[in-house]
Amino acid sequence: MAASIVESVMSFLGPQVAGQVASQLGESTETVQRGLQASSAAMLSGIAAKADEPGFLSQIFGLITNPANSAGALSSLTSGLGSPVTGAGSPLGELGSRFLSSIFGARQSTIADAIGQTSGLPSSKAMSLLTMAAPLVLGALGNHVRENGLSASGLANSIKSEASGLQRFLPAGLLSSLTAAPAYVANQTAKAAGAANRWLWPVILLAILLLGVLWFFNRAKAPVTETVQNAANSASSAVSALGDFFKTKLPNGVELNIPQFGIENKLLTFIQDTSKPVDPNTWFNFDRLLFDTGKATLQPSSQEQLDNIANILKAYPNVHVKIGGYTDNTGDPSANMTLSSERAKNVMDALVSSGIDPSRLTSEGYGDQYPVGDNSTEEGRAKNRRIALRVTEK
Incomplete structure (x- = not known):
């Protein structure tokens, strides 16, 4: 039984797997292994950062516990040579794609660029590496959940507790870009800003009120009527x-x-x-x-x-x-x-x-x-x- 989630994931990213991926990308095993580790750490950090968002944890845990994410599927993925490493066309590969999208969404290219810069890979190869790492991380998390009998909340708590240990694998500055500040930090910042600027609100509200009065008495009624009528006609059409x-x-x-x-x-x-x-x-x-x-x-x-x-x-x-x-x-x-x-x-x-x-x-x-x-x-x-x-x- 692995002592930690980080160890569980990184244990699947040794020279054997890195070597297979390196042969596809035409890069050295050491470079690819660094990239795989950075990609995996980014995904785990992304989960830790978004774990408290509504619906996110259940979505991720559903992918981790999907029947297609079996121990046999992961073993086949890591032991194969050539294209099977990517998971292309396999159920686990498809789950990995959804897993990656759920964590990073439209920011995948930004994450890949940072990984490429720190590992010495072109952005296109770093994106390929990130895509290849996704089913491996998903499979490793599936094994960890099965071996330790973890629930969704138990997994999230474990990942969050180990988040600080992931920093050594991440490119400088990437952790802060994975998501916005934690909710409690954002709330405290908003409260502080609100307290500092509370005196401005009466002035702002008065200005808005005056502008509203001016608009009310000076607006052209015919164009407004026409706009409303056009909107209604458009909706009806x-x-x-x-x-x-x-x-x-x-x-x-x-x-x-x-x-x-x-x-x-x-x-x-x-x-x-x-x-x-x-x-x-x-x-x-x-x-x-x-x-x-x-x-x-x-x-x-x-x-x-x-x-x-x-x-x-x-x-x-x-x-x-x-x-x-x-x-x-x-x-x-x-x-x-x-x-x-x-x-x-x-x-x-x-x-x-x-x-x-x-x-x-x-x-x-x-x-x-x-x-x-x-x-x-x-x-x-x-x-x-x-x-x-x-x-x-x-």
């Missing part, structure tokens, strides 16, 4: 484009009222058609989700469609899905990437709140990548601001 609503009964007896051309009917058709395999390029766009402008907060009107998707997933328990978030190209690309990631994660969290096992879900933000409309027009930009769903298992 969007709903009518979905076709007639009809009732359909799911295998578990739940009855849904869904539109003919909506995501629910498209998803059901895809799931039920056994001739259609899982396809990495087949995405279904949500059509009745609304967020607060510029924020990741879902509006209450989105709940109906979220409930429908949750009911479909409950009726087909073998189905796994990925949620993708997208924006138009307006504004800062980094901010767009963050917003798209947060929106996709909030949709995933909403499905978890509706009773879907987190291990069946992943999310990722793509920012302004993969546009489906012309960003030079408002209509095209509206199409690009979307949340989509892809079936990864069925």
